[in-house]
Amino acid sequence: MDDDATDNHPRTTDSHADSYAGSQAGSQAGDRAGGRAGDHAGDHAVVLGAGLAGLLAARVLARRFSRVTMIERDELPQGEPVFRPGIPQSRHAHVLWSRGVELIELMLPGITDKLVAAGAGLYDSPRDFLWLSPADWFGPVSGARVLLASRELLDQAVRQEVLRNPRIRVRSGEAAAGLAAGPGGRTVTGVELRGGERLAARLVVDATGRTSKAPAWLAELGHPAPEVTRCDSHLGYSSRYFEIPDDPGRRWQGMYVQGRPELPRGGVLMPLDADRWLVTLVGNGEHAPSVREEEFLPFARSLRSPALYDAIRDATPLSAPTAFRNTANEWRHYERLERWPAGFVVLGDAVCRFNPVYGHGMTVAALAAEALAKEIRTLNPEEISAASRRIQRRTTAVAAVPWQIATSEDMRYPVTEGPPPDRATRILQSYMSRVMVAANTDPAIASRFFGVLSLTSPPGTLLDPVTMVRVLSKRGLPTAPHTTDYPSHHGPPVARAQNRPPAVG
Numbered sequence: 001m002d003d004d005a006t007d008n009h010p011r012t013t014d015s016h017a018d019s020y021a022g023s024q025a026g027s028q029a030g031d032r033a034g035g036r037a038g039d040h041a042g043d044h045a046v047v048l049g050a051g052l053a054g055l056l057a058a059r060v061l062a063r064r065f066s067r068v069t070m071i072e073r074d075e076l077p078q079g080e081p082v083f084r085p086g087i088p089q090s091r092h093a094h095v096l097w098s099r100g101v102e103l104i105e106l107m108l109p110g111i112t113d114k115l116v117a118a119g120a121g122l123y124d125s126p127r128d129f130l131w132l133s134p135a136d137w138f139g140p141v142s143g144a145r146v147l148l149a150s151r152e153l154l155d156q157a158v159r160q161e162v163l164r165n166p167r168i169r170v171r172s173g174e175a176a177a178g179l180a181a182g183p184g185g186r187t188v189t190g191v192e193l194r195g196g197e198r199l200a201a202r203l204v205v206d207a208t209g210r211t212s213k214a215p216a217w218l219a220e221l222g223h224p225a226p227e228v229t230r231c232d233s234h235l236g237y238s239s240r241y242f243e244i245p246d247d248p249g250r251r252w253q254g255m256y257v258q259g260r261p262e263l264p265r266g267g268v269l270m271p272l273d274a275d276r277w278l279v280t281l282v283g284n285g286e287h288a289p290s291v292r293e294e295e296f297l298p299f300a301r302s303l304r305s306p307a308l309y310d311a312i313r314d315a316t317p318l319s320a321p322t323a324f325r326n327t328a329n330e331w332r333h334y335e336r337l338e339r340w341p342a343g344f345v346v347l348g349d350a351v352c353r354f355n356p357v358y359g360h361g362m363t364v365a366a367l368a369a370e371a372l373a374k375e376i377r378t379l380n381p382e383e384i385s386a387a388s389r390r391i392q393r394r395t396t397a398v399a400a401v402p403w404q405i406a407t408s409e410d411m412r413y414p415v416t417e418g419p420p421p422d423r424a425t426r427i428l429q430s431y432m433s434r435v436m437v438a439a440n441t442d443p444a445i446a447s448r449f450f451g452v453l454s455l456t457s458p459p460g461t462l463l464d465p466v467t468m469v470r471v472l473s474k475r476g477l478p479t480a481p482h483t484t485d486y487p488s489h490h491g492p493p494v495a496r497a498q499n500r501p502p503a504v505g
Contacts, residue, residue: 043067043381046191046201048176050076051087052155052362053348054207055162056369059107061203062167064376064384069199070170071191073208076159081152086209089356090151091322092239093268093280097454098145100363103370108161112147115157119273120149121253125450128253130490132305134260135436135479137487141443143450146359148254150272154362178217179204181341185221187385188343202381203388205345210326212350214334223339231418232328233410235355236288239280240296241318244271251490255311257303259283260480261412266357267300267308279312282357285415291321305485310492327355329406329418335396340389347372352399355410360402363455367398401459405452408432431471433479435462438471445470 043066047058050072058068074086083090096104101122105112116122123129125146126138147154162168180190180198190200206214215225255269264284272278281289281299289299300309331352334340348365375391376384384391408428411421421429438445448467451457461467486492 042200042202044069044199044201045203045205045381046071046199047205047207048191049086049207049209049348049350050074050159050170050172051207051209051348051365052158053209053350053365053368054205055155055158056104056107056365057205057207057347057372058168059162059165060369060373060376061205062165063373064379065202065381066167068168069201070168071174071176071193071199072170072172073175074172076170076172077152077156081150081156083152087151087155089237089324089326090155092237092324092356093270093278093359094148094151094154094356094362095270095359096147096149096154097359097363097456099455100366101145101147102456103363103366104158107366107369107373108158111157111161114161115147115149115154118149118153118157119275120147120153121271122147123253126256126446130252130255130257130307130487132257132307132483132487133436133440134258135433136440136481136483138440138446139443139487140489141446143446144454144456146454148270148272150278153273176208176213178213178220179341179344181221185218185223185341188221188341201343202385203343203345205347206350207347209349210353212346214346214350215332218341221341223341224337226337227333229331229333229419230328231330231407231410231416233355233413233416234285234288235282235327235357235410236284237280237282237324237327237356238289238291238296238299238321239278239324240321241272242277242279242312242315243318244275244277245315247493249493255308257305257308259287259304261414262480263287263304264413264415265289265299265303267303269308269311276318277312277315279308284413288325289321291323293317293320296321304483307486307492324356327357329353329355329403329410331399331403335393340392342388343385345372345388345391345395347395351396352403354399354402354406358402358406358409358453360406360455364399364402367455368395371395371398401452402455404459432462434471434475437477437479438474441474441477442470 045061045065045068047054047070050070058070061068074084123146125143127140127142131138175194176191177194178192179188180192181188188204190198191204192198206212219225253271257267259266264287266282268280270278283289334346347368354360371394375394408425410416435449439449448461452459452461
């Protein structure tokens with residue numbers, strides 16, 4: 001992370017932050033006045049998008065720039081956390097893996113405790129969950145820490161902490177229409193807002209996510225469009241909130257029933273904000289779940305285990321089912337462009353987005369912010385602008401491991417569209433199938449597996465000689481065995497065990 005000892009601006013102390021009237025409305029009003037007063041870049045950075053990637057980027061940039069302005073298309077909510085259109089996937093399951101928790105805590109000290117106080121939960125995965133992998137049930141072993149909270153709560157808590165910094169302002173209900181640039185499009189000098197206003201900036205960061213217009217904006221400046229790699233397993237979501245029913249015998253906190261290529265259906269159940277469950281059903285291709293209310297429970301009953309169905313069959317729904325289908329892995333390869341304008345960087349889902357079923361998006365946003373912090377820690381604003389191409393490559397590099405995880409797994413499904421797996425990927429898939437079998441029976445392998453899945457440990461952790469010997473020692477076990485309805489350490493609700501309908505294939 002960035003080092004205060006190298007900061008070329010006065011440190012923003014807690015007392016300064018506390019004295020800042022950091023309400024969102026005040027923040028917007030101050031920037032409307034200050035941002036329009038002078039049309040010069042000076043020591044100013046603009047961040048487009050106030051989602052997690054944009055918020056963390058603004059926090060990092062405030063160490064080097066005296067002014068950071070965030071431009072957000074949505075009208076940001078006041079008061080209680082609520083859904084907003086700019087984050088349509090927020091009504092579906094989200095996980096912040098341990099590496100993301102650690103990095104966000106470093107950037108915003110105390111944020112984890114505030115989230116937990118507001119109803120978020122810190123859990124150990126898979127120990128605190130019922131988790132049926134493609135191979136078998138995980139035992140109650142320690143793997144990786146996860147933070148579970150509604151996306152609305154998480155974004156609001158992070159936004160409030162970021163805006164405590166008096167250098168950062170947000171203008172909501174506004175959007176960028178394009179980039180302002182110098183001669184020949186060699187330097188980005190600011191942004192053009194809808195309505196005609198121009199904001200001058202030394203650095204512009206695009207963190208507008210899946211709807212990013214960066215390719216078109218760069219084309220207008222004379223730059224080629226980036227190559228795009230896409231891998232789409234045609235995964236569909238259907239999610240619904242439930243009231244948590246009383247069950248004194250319940251010893252788990254959440255549940256994940258994964259599918260297999262021959263039955264590509266699964267489901268996630270997670271506690272949210274202390275008093276409700278979010279249940280997300282998933283399926284690939286023609287197995288994508290419906291959003292019709294009468295089909296939600298039958299789909300849950302069709303999974304490889306009846307455990308999720310048993311949990312919700314008598315629970316009170318708090319919402320109608322909601323669909324999400326935009327789940328393809330897509331990488332815009334800005335890092336490959338030979339020409340790149342100074343003063344411009346693209347971050348987060350605007351560069352690389354992943355099938356959300358693996359839960360990596362928010363953690364990758366934190367990793368990109370960490371990479372940004374490392375690149376600019378000793379630079380002044382003018383030097384940061386000049387280093388944009390290097391910054392683009394370094395911040396994009398953090399996507400390589402989660403991309404490999406997501407695409408290599410998605411390639412197992414026959415309906416997946418994208419580059420076919422090469423020989424190295426097929427070997428990796430075969431080995432990872434054996435890792436999964438071993439992780440279900442060996443706590444040491446489970447710990448290493450979840451270290452990699454949580455992006456805390458490098459993939460090589462699973463390839464060291466000791467680990468490979470342990471993994472290959474299980475080669476006599478099948479990779480797709482018949483599995484029991486429940487794991488050995490936790491059975492069905494007692495009152496329902498006698499009359500539960502059979503699972504259907």
